[in-house]
Amino acid sequence: xxxxxxxxxxxxxxxxxxxxxxxxxxxxxxxxxxxxxxxxxxxxxxxxxxxxxxxxxxxxxxxxxxxxxxxxxxxxxxxxxxxxxxxxxxxxxxxxxxxxxxxxxxxxxxxxxxxxxxxxxx
Numbered sequence: 001x002x003x004x005x006x007x008x009x010x011x012x013x014x015x016x017x018x019x020x021x022x023x024x025x026x027x028x029x030x031x032x033x034x035x036x037x038x039x040x041x042x043x044x045x046x047x048x049x050x051x052x053x054x055x056x057x058x059x060x061x062x063x064x065x066x067x068x069x070x071x072x073x074x075x076x077x078x079x080x081x082x083x084x085x086x087x088x089x090x091x092x093x094x095x096x097x098x099x100x101x102x103x104x105x106x107x108x109x110x111x112x113x114x115x116x117x118x119x120x121x122x
Contacts, residue, residue: 001049001079008049011045016080016088017092019033020032021034021099022100025072027110028076029072029103029110030071030072031084032068032070034067034068036064037057037058043067050080052079077115084100
Protein backbone atom coordinates (compact mmCIF):
# COMPACT_ATOMS: atom_id res chain seq x y z
CA UNK A 1 0.00 0.00 0.00
CA UNK A 2 1.23 3.47 -0.79
CA UNK A 3 1.52 6.13 1.90
CA UNK A 4 -1.82 7.87 2.30
CA UNK A 5 -2.20 11.60 2.72
CA UNK A 6 -4.63 12.97 5.29
CA UNK A 7 -7.00 13.70 2.40
CA UNK A 8 -6.70 10.10 1.11
CA UNK A 9 -7.42 8.71 4.57
CA UNK A 10 -10.48 10.94 4.92
CA UNK A 11 -11.86 9.86 1.55
CA UNK A 12 -11.28 6.17 2.28
CA UNK A 13 -12.88 6.31 5.71
CA UNK A 14 -15.79 8.38 4.39
CA UNK A 15 -16.47 5.99 1.52
CA UNK A 16 -16.28 2.98 3.82
CA UNK A 17 -18.57 4.56 6.40
CA UNK A 18 -21.12 5.50 3.75
CA UNK A 19 -21.17 2.39 1.65
CA UNK A 20 -19.17 -0.55 2.93
CA UNK A 21 -20.36 -3.88 4.18
CA UNK A 22 -18.33 -5.13 7.14
CA UNK A 23 -18.64 -8.88 7.19
CA UNK A 24 -16.88 -12.04 6.23
CA UNK A 25 -17.17 -15.45 4.66
CA UNK A 26 -17.20 -17.43 7.92
CA UNK A 27 -13.42 -17.92 7.84
CA UNK A 28 -12.04 -14.42 7.41
CA UNK A 29 -13.33 -10.84 7.65
CA UNK A 30 -13.86 -8.66 4.62
CA UNK A 31 -14.87 -5.11 3.81
CA UNK A 32 -16.84 -4.75 0.59
CA UNK A 33 -18.06 -1.76 -1.37
CA UNK A 34 -20.51 -2.21 -4.23
CA UNK A 35 -21.34 0.81 -6.38
CA UNK A 36 -22.69 1.67 -9.80
CA UNK A 37 -20.23 1.62 -12.68
CA UNK A 38 -20.47 5.42 -12.91
CA UNK A 39 -18.12 5.40 -9.88
CA UNK A 40 -15.39 3.60 -11.85
CA UNK A 41 -12.88 6.41 -11.26
CA UNK A 42 -13.32 6.10 -7.49
CA UNK A 43 -12.65 2.36 -7.68
CA UNK A 44 -9.49 3.05 -9.71
CA UNK A 45 -8.43 5.56 -7.06
CA UNK A 46 -8.99 2.94 -4.32
CA UNK A 47 -7.00 0.33 -6.24
CA UNK A 48 -4.10 2.78 -6.66
CA UNK A 49 -3.99 3.13 -2.89
CA UNK A 50 -4.78 -0.50 -1.99
CA UNK A 51 -3.29 -2.58 -4.81
CA UNK A 52 -3.68 -5.85 -2.87
CA UNK A 53 -7.44 -5.38 -2.58
CA UNK A 54 -9.63 -6.89 -5.27
CA UNK A 55 -11.89 -5.18 -7.77
CA UNK A 56 -14.56 -7.28 -9.40
CA UNK A 57 -16.76 -6.37 -12.31
CA UNK A 58 -18.23 -4.63 -13.97
CA UNK A 59 -21.26 -6.78 -13.32
CA UNK A 60 -24.55 -6.33 -15.12
CA UNK A 61 -27.34 -7.98 -13.19
CA UNK A 62 -31.00 -7.24 -12.63
CA UNK A 63 -30.86 -3.98 -14.54
CA UNK A 64 -27.90 -2.77 -12.48
CA UNK A 65 -24.29 -2.27 -13.49
CA UNK A 66 -21.79 -2.20 -10.66
CA UNK A 67 -18.26 -2.84 -9.43
CA UNK A 68 -17.36 -4.53 -6.19
CA UNK A 69 -14.19 -3.68 -4.24
CA UNK A 70 -13.11 -6.06 -1.51
CA UNK A 71 -10.38 -5.96 1.13
CA UNK A 72 -9.71 -9.13 3.10
CA UNK A 73 -6.78 -11.08 4.44
CA UNK A 74 -3.50 -9.23 4.81
CA UNK A 75 -4.59 -6.02 3.10
CA UNK A 76 -7.64 -5.75 5.35
CA UNK A 77 -5.73 -6.38 8.59
CA UNK A 78 -2.58 -4.43 7.68
CA UNK A 79 -3.95 -1.56 5.60
CA UNK A 80 -7.69 -0.99 6.05
CA UNK A 81 -8.52 -1.95 9.65
CA UNK A 82 -5.97 0.44 11.21
CA UNK A 83 -7.57 3.36 9.34
CA UNK A 84 -11.04 2.41 10.49
CA UNK A 85 -10.03 1.59 14.06
CA UNK A 86 -8.29 4.96 14.42
CA UNK A 87 -11.06 7.08 12.92
CA UNK A 88 -14.44 5.38 13.02
CA UNK A 89 -16.33 5.77 16.28
CA UNK A 90 -19.95 5.97 17.37
CA UNK A 91 -19.82 9.77 17.58
CA UNK A 92 -19.03 9.89 13.87
CA UNK A 93 -21.39 7.16 12.65
CA UNK A 94 -22.94 4.82 15.19
CA UNK A 95 -24.32 2.20 12.78
CA UNK A 96 -21.04 1.93 10.85
CA UNK A 97 -19.04 1.76 14.10
CA UNK A 98 -21.35 -1.01 15.32
CA UNK A 99 -20.92 -2.97 12.07
CA UNK A 100 -17.13 -2.65 12.30
CA UNK A 101 -17.12 -3.71 15.96
CA UNK A 102 -19.30 -6.72 15.20
CA UNK A 103 -17.03 -7.82 12.36
CA UNK A 104 -13.92 -7.42 14.52
CA UNK A 105 -15.50 -9.40 17.35
CA UNK A 106 -16.74 -12.17 15.07
CA UNK A 107 -13.31 -12.52 13.44
CA UNK A 108 -11.13 -11.59 16.43
CA UNK A 109 -9.14 -14.82 16.23
CA UNK A 110 -8.35 -14.39 12.56
CA UNK A 111 -7.39 -10.73 13.03
CA UNK A 112 -5.11 -11.55 15.99
CA UNK A 113 -3.40 -14.39 14.10
CA UNK A 114 -2.83 -12.21 11.03
CA UNK A 115 -1.45 -9.36 13.14
CA UNK A 116 0.90 -11.78 14.92
CA UNK A 117 2.06 -13.17 11.58
CA UNK A 118 2.68 -9.68 10.21
CA UNK A 119 4.60 -8.71 13.38
CA UNK A 120 6.83 -11.77 13.01
CA UNK A 121 7.58 -10.81 9.40
CA UNK A 122 8.77 -7.43 10.60
